[in-house]
Amino acid sequence: MKGLSLAIVGATGLVGREMLGILKERGFPISQLRLFASERSTGLTLPFKSENLEVERLEAGCFRGVELALFSTGVQVSLDYAPQAQREGAVVVDNSAGFRMEPGVPLVIPEINPLDLEDQRGLVANPNCSTIQMLLALNPIHQAAEVERVFVSTYQSVSGTGQDAWEELTKQSRDLLRGRKPKPYVYPHQIAFNLLPQIGNFNPKGHSAEEIKLAQETEKILHNQRIKVYATTVRVPVFRGHSEAVTLQTRERLTASQAKELLSHAPGIKLMEGEDYPLPIDCVGRDEVLVGRIREGEEEENILQLWVVADNLRKGAALNAVQIAELIKDKL
């Protein structure tokens, strides 16, 4: 199989480093791999297979010869450099929120809407981590019984904010255990031994950016404007792995055992039963979205409740992006 000339932009970050591992594990065909990050990392080397690859700086012309660029930086870097990468001939898969809701940009979870990739015009967006795991668990139920309303509370780990937040939780935990007052610098309040019911800025109606992403991305990925998502998103002092308590109201009645049967065959899902429920510490390094605590409401209510846990750095980000790359690589 012909290898591709590939670039990872944001290669030194939590998601970028995970991408390197996943590309190697899955044997993604690569003829040349280029790594980019900010100026502070220029010249650093990262191991890939038997090589040590040097991290380069983003500059005009840097994407010449690159066929596929996986972006895993913040919104502004994607907005500034993804169009440049496209102009220089690369197809971009972007992890940031910069382009997700743009008409004409496919927003793809490969197990759910791979056909949207047929319309790709050089830029594909990777959904938000909390959206990916929720929809992977919700979609088999939606296909069988049409989900009308979703009530979700999230418990999101600090790795979802990147490497600085990981360091902040480490430092604050150490400070508090030593009796020192912690200083917040990434989050607006202390995160260690606490939780924060705010992920992103609030809009005038009081919804956070993360809550809005969950609702809007769900509509776009499922091609369904009727589905309503009522989210409360919460940052918790867990390093890695997002958890979600999801309540679904369906048009048709589905029992808990029917939902379990559906989920037991669903791609990308690991069903867990009884007291063997999913925990964030168990999802680290795993590809599947773990689903447990499945239960139903009263007969006339058409309610199902689930507990959904996934590794936000893998299926929530790097793995989903690599799966998209696998689907588009043969057409490049």
Ligand SMILES: NC(=O)c1ccc[n+]([C@@H]2O[C@H](COP(=O)([O-])OP(=O)(O)OC[C@H]3O[C@@H](n4cnc5c(N)ncnc54)[C@H](OP(=O)(O)O)[C@@H]3O)[C@@H](O)[C@H]2O)c1
């Ligand atoms: N973490 C998650 O669970 C998750 C899930 C879904 C989507 N995402 C999205 O993925 C992106 C990366 O997340 P992350 O967690 O990996 O963040 P991170 O750990 O903070 O890493 C950010 C990366 O971007 C690079 N970068 C920052 N400013 C840059 C600039 N001006 N020019 C070039 N590179 C620059 C950094 O390079 P240096 O190391 O040199 O600073 C680093 O490689 C974000 O858009 C995030 O929203 C993350």
